[in-house]
Amino acid sequence: MRRVSRIRAIRLVAGREIIERGRSRGYLLSLVFTIVLMLVGFIVPTLILGQTLTTRLALVGTPPAGLEQALTAAAAAGTQQLVLSSVPTRADAEAALHAGSIDAALEVPADLSAPGELIVVTDASAPLRAVVDQAVVGLRTGENAIATPVVDALQPQTAEDATASLFANAGIILMFIGIFSYGSWVLTGVVEEKQSRVVEVVLSTVRPRDLLMGKVLGIGLLALAQLVILVAVGLGVAQIGGRLALPETTLGAVVQLLVWFILGFALYSTTMGFLGSLASRAEEASTASMPVTLTATTAYILSIVVVQQDPSGILARVMTFIPPAAPMVVPLRVALGAIEPWEILLSIALTVATIWLLFVVGARVYSGAVLQVGSRMRLRDAWRASR
Amino acid sequence: MLEIRNLTKRYGAVTALDGASFSAKRGRLVGFLGPNGAGKTTTMRCVFGLATPDSGDTRWDGQPIDAVTRLRFGYMPEQRGLYPRMRIAEQLSYFGQHHGLTGREARAAAGLWLERFGLADRAKSKLEDLSHGNQQRVQLATALVHDPELLVLDEPFSGLDPIGIATMAEILRERAAAGVGVVFSSHQLDLVEEVCEDVVIISRGRVVAEGAIEDLKASSGRRHLDVEVAGSGGAWLDGRNTHTVLERDGDRVKLLVEDSVDLGALLTAARDAGEVRRFSYEPPKLSELFMEAVTASQPVREEARA
DSSP states (O other): OOOOHHHHHHHHHHHHHHHHHSSSSSHHHHHHHHHHHHHHHHHHHHHHHHTTOEEEEESSSSTTTTOOOOHHHHHHSSSSSSEEEEEESSHHHHHHHHHHHHHHEEEEOOOSSSSOOEEEESSOOOOHHHHHHHHHHHHSSSSGOOOOOEEEEESSSOOOHHHHHHHHHHHHHHHHHHHHHHHHHHHHHHHHHHHHHHHHHTTTOOHHHHHHHHEEEEEEEEHHHHHHHHHHHHHHHHHHOOOOOOOOHHHHHHHHHHHHHHEEEHHHHHHHHHHHHTTTSSHHHHHHTTHHHHHHHHHEEEEEEIIIHHHSSHHHHHHHHHTHHHHHHHHHHHTOOOOHHHHHHHHHHHHHHHHHHHHHHHHHHHHTTTTTSSSSSOOOOOOOOOO | OEEEEEEEETTOOOOOOOEEEEEEOTTTTEEEEOOOTHHHHHHHHHHSSSSSSSSEEEEEEEEEEOHHHHHHHHEEESSSSTTTTTTTTHHHHHHHHHOOHHOOOHHHHHHHHHHHOOOOGGGTGGGGGSOHHHHHHHHHHHHHHTOSSEEESSSTTTTTOOOHHHHHHHHHHHHHHHHOEEEEEOOOOHHHHHHOOOOEEEEEEEEEEEEHHHHHHSSSSSSEEEEETTTTTTTGGGOOSSSEEEEEEEEEEEEEEETSSOEEEEEEEHHHHSOOEEEEEEEEOOOHHHHHHHHHHHHHHHHHHH
């Protein structure tokens, strides 16, 4: 009879998780569920943001006669609401745009000698353009009748910017969902093993730390496989649809996303695993993992609210070096192109060190708690009960 | 040979093991007996590294037991547990591989044991879809799949029907005959008396009796005397103080006597009273030895308080 090396034991545990869970309906369902959630994650913000149907439009200088009425009439025909005002010069219009007191400005020569310009900050929405085009064209007669105003963006958004932002959002949603759905597999897996008492049979040959490690590794690989599938499908669809111009930073962003997914998963699911070992029944598992859930949710919300608005701000920089937040903050900053290489490296180092620490502490708590029966254990007792 | 040497284990204020020592030889069926809470499960857990004794050690074939040694052991814990949703053949093969079998060996062994337990056609069933008795069989197969040198089974007979008990006993005998050490705990003392050669009785964390059942019986000072004298109504016993009457049933009396008793004198007295239809002199049953050993181990202080 051979001796079973620790690596083989970890591989066996991981293999069992992959086979047992990979062929379960739960895995497929979770894949579908994630795709749906991701779509919702994209669609809902655009719906909410796209709902600003009232546009504050300023007319520059002396507009052609009847433009105001034409605009109002065109707007009334559609869903686009207009609040009209006027500014004396183009400079005033730009100042007002920067200040945010108007959303767009329209400058058309009074004699209609030129197509005119629609001035915006980043981009003019399609409904706004439609209304403006219809009104201006309607006023004209003769040769230039079909010439529509040119859109002049003060800070034009490039395709790369759009893609980067999309990417950052997708990445952080995937990260959050991955940590929650697969992290909770680790959690419930640990509790089920404890509850069904099979852990006593397993631990008669496997070290507790190896069992925990194998479980995190196996479920993590499944999660990673799902992420790779999702990213590949997403990029594929984007390419075929021709909707996204993939920036040069795509490859780097994908690599960073995968690296941080692995780190984030290891960090969170290890914690969930050993906290789960404190619970004695499945119903207690969510209570036991509450601190992790709260931390992850806070990190997620801060990332989308704070970091996305100001990716190089002080808070974003600080969060980069807080390991529970780093897996969400860093890929976001990378995708937005607002991070220094040294920040990435230091953040990775800090996170890896934290994972190692969690494994050392966590494995001890785990081995102390997992063989106990009875009521929920306290962290301190589990630490002491350990060998 | 399995040696348990001076094991001590405390859980907070509770002393689970208090210097327990015994040994179990290869090729012998050893019954590990004791009241609830006596330390049986803790002892087994110490053998499998699931609990670390405060002091003392465990040895197999003279060597301290470590993680590598344990791979050659098979364990069936009292709290049964396997993966409920895992197919049973894969489950057996999984545990076989954890004990050092290659994937191929483990699959072959799993098939063999399922065949042996009449579960070959259920190989792809999930454990939770099996009946209670069949789940119990899979649990035993898990302990056997890697052909262990030592089997430690916590209450293997509990919850089994008479056929299950017979199969279990047959397999344990067969393993012992193959030179495997077999130690199992049980509260079914008559069953243990029938199946086992040796017993270890533990009480309050200490071993209070150990050895071959025959030797323990022989060395016990008590004997059972079952006498039936036709038409006597048991009156021939009056005036004698060499015995304790356990039961009177018409002409038949069951007595407890010391092994130093003058049997000849008793027989003569019985003959004088009438026709002796029964006169049997037997050592005590295992259950009595057990009660005796366990009661003797109860501290006096505790009894006084009660």
